[in-house]
Amino acid sequence: MSSLWDVTLATLVKDIRLEWRSKDALNSMLFFSLLVVVIFSFSFDPNAEESRQIAGGLVWVAFLFATVVALNQTWARELRNQVLDAYRVSPASPNGLFLAKALGNFLFVSLLEAVMTPLFIVFYNLRALGPAWQLIPVGILGTWALVVNGTFFAALSLRTRSREIMLPLLLFPISIPAIQGMVEATRILLAGDGSARFWIVLLLTYDVVFTTASLALFGTILHAE
Amino acid sequence: MTRQPDDPCAVKVSNVIKQFGRFAALRGVSAEFDQGRFHAILGDNGAGKTTLLRTLAGLAQPTQGSISIFGKPPREACREIGYMAHPSLLYDEMSGMENLRYFAGLYGLESDEGCREVIQAVGLDPALTRGVGQYSQGMRQRMSLARAILHDPKLLFLDEPFSNVDIHSARDMVGLLKRMRDAGKTIFVVTHQALLLEGVADEFVWMQAGQIVDRTETVNRGSVQ
Numbered sequence: 355m356s357s358l359w360d361v362t363l364a365t366l367v368k369d370i371r372l373e374w375r376s377k378d379a380l381n382s383m384l385f386f387s388l389l390v391v392v393i394f395s396f397s398f399d400p401n402a403e404e405s406r407q408i409a410g411g412l413v414w415v416a417f418l419f420a421t422v423v424a425l426n427q428t429w430a431r432e433l434r435n436q437v438l439d440a441y442r443v444s445p446a447s448p449n450g451l452f453l454a455k456a457l458g459n460f461l462f463v464s465l466l467e468a469v470m471t472p473l474f475i476v477f478y479n480l481r482a483l484g485p486a487w488q489l490i491p492v493g494i495l496g497t498w499a500l501v502v503n504g505t506f507f508a509a510l511s512l513r514t515r516s517r518e519i520m521l522p523l524l525l526f527p528i529s530i531p532a533i534q535g536m537v538e539a540t541r542i543l544l545a546g547d548g549s550a551r552f553w554i555v556l557l558l559t560y561d562v563v564f565t566t567a568s569l570a571l572f573g574t575i576l577h578a579e
Numbered sequence: 580m581t582r583q584p585d586d587p588c589a590v591k592v593s594n595v596i597k598q599f600g601r602f603a604a605l606r607g608v609s610a611e612f613d614q615g616r617f618h619a620i621l622g623d624n625g626a627g628k629t630t631l632l633r634t635l636a637g638l639a640q641p642t643q644g645s646i647s648i649f650g651k652p653p654r655e656a657c658r659e660i661g662y663m664a665h666p667s668l669l670y671d672e673m674s675g676m677e678n679l680r681y682f683a684g685l686y687g688l689e690s691d692e693g694c695r696e697v698i699q700a701v702g703l704d705p706a707l708t709r710g711v712g713q714y715s716q717g718m719r720q721r722m723s724l725a726r727a728i729l730h731d732p733k734l735l736f737l738d739e740p741f742s743n744v745d746i747h748s749a750r751d752m753v754g755l756l757k758r759m760r761d762a763g764k765t766i767f768v769v770t771h772q773a774l775l776l777e778g779v780a781d782e783f784v785w786m787q788a789g790q791i792v793d794r795t796e797t798v799n800r801g802s803v804q
Binding site: 365372376435443446569 | 636637638639655657658662667668669670671672674677684789
């Protein structure tokens with residue numbers, strides 16, 4: 355039998371190939387985030403200090419909504435032609451599929467963040483007063499928190515009739531601690547308001563707990579009817 | 580329950596009931612199917628043929644009763660099972676070879692040669708680079724069959740493999756299945772085109788209203804086994 359790593363890698367490569375050819379998730383995420391940046395920048399006219407206070411919230415809300423778009427796409431392609439059944443009848447580990455989907459989403463959302471962050475900086479005239487390098491772990495841990503939960507709940511809502519509605523309803527409430535962590539850590543680092551250590555540790559703990567729980571439960575979700 | 584070495588029974592179904600809400604798709608199905616035989620499952624729409632096949636393949640759990648595949652529950656015997664559904668179970672954006680390479684990985688098969696061989700066995704060209712979504716319906720069906728037999732399973736569950744396939748291609752597929760049966764594979768085919776299997780199938784299993792109502796050696800129901 356293939357190892358977990360082999361299955362994860364094969365599925366991840368397959369998902370990247372499919373996304374590269376269709377660009378379904380990336381295009382939707384990009385246009386959505388772009389709209390958020392432009393609309394917010396027209397709606398508010400903050401000075402530099404106000405920008406530092408609100409940018410964390412704006413950035414992460416934009417990424418959160420964009421992530422939901424990607425999450426719906428990533429499972430939708432498994433439903434076309436019922437391809438998921440081919441995986442379900444194989445001896446491959448369910449967690450291989452879960453990890454590949456989560457890593458793929460992480461990659462796509464990170465790509466989006468890499469494109470959108472400079473735009474946020476320009477539109478909101480942002481300059482970090484705190485240790486800016488700490489935004490990197492906040493970004494990585496925050497993005498993983500969004501995609502690991504999102505991948506799990508997107509799979510959970512896969513067979514529901516209105517899954518596009520179900521996913522945010524399930525995902526957003528459970529993501530509140532992580533969102534608070536991301537927003538507060540980003541605000542502190544941009545405004546130079548002390549240490550973001552507590553929020554970074556909170557994000558790390560959140561990631562460990564929800565990654566473990568998702569891996570433990572995904573097999574049941576995959577084989578549920 | 581473990582299988583005795585000389586046990587000819589490949590599939591044993593004991594009083595299986597499958598309910599979807601209040602609707603019972605299978606109503607107490609009990610049967611034993613010998614190995615190395617070609618079983619054609621016939622019946623009107625809604626008779627429970629596809630549900631029976633999905634339950635045997637481990638994709639649906641019986642509400643009541645049990646199924647044993649070579650002495651094991653279906654999911655434990657998944658390596659021995661090849662499953663072809665009415666949809667293709669293939670990714671439209673990937674070529675046939677790319678699809679098979681991915682699914683081979685799920686079974687721990689590394690060699691491209693094996694993928695090429697099964698594609699040629701179903702009468703397609705492994706060098707085709709266009710996506711499966713651009714294949715004709717008949718080509719998609721053949722590629723779907725190639726995916727099902729890729730890991731050389733002992734047991735094949737095929738749901739309407741000849742639908743939308745021209746008569747020549749269908750006869751080619753029947754010829755391939757006959758050779759596989761002669762090589763010792765156990766084959767189950769759900770079809771509405773029973774005449775195609777006359778002289779090839781060893782047994783015709785007739786279903787009606789979620790039950791097996793008859794088992795005959797010819798396609799004429801007057802003939803008793």
